[in-house]
Amino acid sequence: MTVSVAIIGTGPAGFYTADALIKKGVDCTIDLIDRLPTPYGLIRFGVAPDHQTTKKVSRAFEKTALSDACRFFGNVEVGRDVTLAELREMYDAVVLAVGAGHDRLAGIPGEDKKGVIGSATFVGWYNAHPDMRDLDPDLDTPSVVVIGNGNVAIDIARVLVKTREEMADSDLPEYATAAIEASPIKDVYMMGRRGPIEAKFTNVELREMGELKNAVPLVDPAQLPADVGDLDNLRDQRLKEKNLATLKEFTKFKPADAAKHVHFGFYAQPVEILGGDHVEGLRLEKTKVENGRAMGTGEFFEIECGLVIPAVGYRSLPVADVPFDEEKSVVVHDDGRVAPGLYAVGWVKRGPSGVISTNRPDGAKAAEHIAEDCGAGGKPGRTALSAHLEGRGVRIVTFEDWKKIESAEIAAAEGPAPRRKFETLTEILNVLGH
Ligand code: NAP
Numbered sequence: 001m002t003v004s005v006a007i008i009g010t011g012p013a014g015f016y017t018a019d020a021l022i023k024k025g026v027d028c029t030i031d032l033i034d035r036l037p038t039p040y041g042l043i044r045f046g047v048a049p050d051h052q053t054t055k056k057v058s059r060a061f062e063k064t065a066l067s068d069a070c071r072f073f074g075n076v077e078v079g080r081d082v083t084l085a086e087l088r089e090m091y092d093a094v095v096l097a098v099g100a101g102h103d104r105l106a107g108i109p110g111e112d113k114k115g116v117i118g119s120a121t122f123v124g125w126y127n128a129h130p131d132m133r134d135l136d137p138d139l140d141t142p143s144v145v146v147i148g149n150g151n152v153a154i155d156i157a158r159v160l161v162k163t164r165e166e167m168a169d170s171d172l173p174e175y176a177t178a179a180i181e182a183s184p185i186k187d188v189y190m191m192g193r194r195g196p197i198e199a200k201f202t203n204v205e206l207r208e209m210g211e212l213k214n215a216v217p218l219v220d221p222a223q224l225p226a227d228v229g230d231l232d233n234l235r236d237q238r239l240k241e242k243n244l245a246t247l248k249e250f251t252k253f254k255p256a257d258a259a260k261h262v263h264f265g266f267y268a269q270p271v272e273i274l275g276g277d278h279v280e281g282l283r284l285e286k287t288k289v290e291n292g293r294a295m296g297t298g299e300f301f302e303i304e305c306g307l308v309i310p311a312v313g314y315r316s317l318p319v320a321d322v323p324f325d326e327e328k329s330v331v332v333h334d335d336g337r338v339a340p341g342l343y344a345v346g347w348v349k350r351g352p353s354g355v356i357s358t359n360r361p362d363g364a365k366a367a368e369h370i371a372e373d374c375g376a377g378g379k380p381g382r383t384a385l386s387a388h389l390e391g392r393g394v395r396i397v398t399f400e401d402w403k404k405i406e407s408a409e410i411a412a413a414e415g416p417a418p419r420r421k422f423e424t425l426t427e428i429l430n431v432l433g434h
Helices: 012-023 060-064 084-090 117-126 151-161 175-182 203-211 234-250 356-373 382-392 399-411 425-431
Strands: 005-009 028-033 070-073 092-094 142-146 188-191 217-221 262-266 268-275 279-290 293-304 309-310 338-339 343-344
Touching: 005 012, 005 084, 005 117, 012 028, 012 060, 012 356, 028 382, 060 070, 060 151, 084 092, 084 234, 084 382, 092 356, 117 151, 117 309, 142 151, 151 188, 151 203, 151 262, 203 217, 203 234, 217 234, 268 293, 279 309, 343 356, 399 425
Parallel strands: 005 028, 005 092, 028 070, 092 343, 142 188, 142 309, 188 262, 217 262
Antiparallel strands: 268 279, 279 293, 338 343
16 A cells, blocks of 8 residues: 655655655655645745756756656645645645745834835745735835845845846846836845844855945944854854955945945844834844843934835744644644644744755655654545545646746746746646636
């Protein structure tokens, strides 16, 4: 008998789980379910459009999708087309790999004003996520504040100041390219509540900021410590030393060097978004770092801006009928086991941290649990799901369909762009003749 596995979500964590099941030699069928007609989740909609090398990991995921054990069930929304309870009835194992695709805000007054856009929404917009395509952000402002010192903050700052030419070999959609090009943005402030040593961005991403055509990074040398000090973790120590060296290097840049500037601000926590209906500025409190924590000093200042993007991490949404830890924004689990036959992997298990391959061990762990818990299986899985969806008139997008969509996107690309992404579900389904 064969173990039937359904994986909900086809981002990195979902694919690493499928891959681990195959490599482990578990006799199983694996159904990869996604509410969108396109696979790869964060790779398609989270990784920055100008980081095409990172997106190439999808080639390995494609091999997994094409293996005999796997089927892609795109355009199938759990909760709408089939419930989690129904899936658990149909399958021996169900894996939640739904990620953390939602905004987390800084939790300060004024975040409901127009002109405050969470990082998940903004990143989704410039990555042509069908849910965010119509965001139409108001970029008619000379200055923007991005709250946070992580890689998402740096991605957003970079995308906002790069030129059309610099983005030519990316898959930034034309509507976003045009909006950014037309915007008068000159200054992007990336504000960290702690210091340069505590900043979360990685060095390759930081260095990129010194290589832009029309923008320079600006760093106040007074905010840079002489050295990193002694950290417990050698890898961390090296990364921090590299970052500090890069930031020191950046102090050579002056505002007159370029039309646009990315200001690296440290030791400042956001306190309030200012303005009427619309954002007019951000009030911050200067901090000092004590025992690794940002402590307010009682000294405040303001940055005038028309757009604030809190890039302070992402958030998972609770999954219906599954215990959820609101504070950590993860499902409650024991080493990835959520309930009998139900598992969690990736960001909905661990929270939004790490790089793409950080999800690989989650997949391996889930495969181990499934092999241990599910014996020889016995539930019908795929045949039951297919019949259920057919009964409901759901238009399943298969992997073959996805390859048609992908080919059409590649064919529509101009110049060095790798693809021109379809922007709406209707456009995508039209390619398939529906
Ligand atoms: P992140 O790395 O956790 O960074 C979040 C930033 O927001 C930190 O600087 C954090 O400061 C700050 N922050 C959190 N709460 C705050 C608050 N209330 N007020 C002010 N600041 C606050 O998260 P991320 O940038 O969203 O990235 C998510 C994950 O994706 C990370 O693991 C990241 O490395 C990864 N990623 C990687 C790449 C890449 O490899 N190129 C690209 C994008 C994303 P504290 O440190 O003080 O908490």
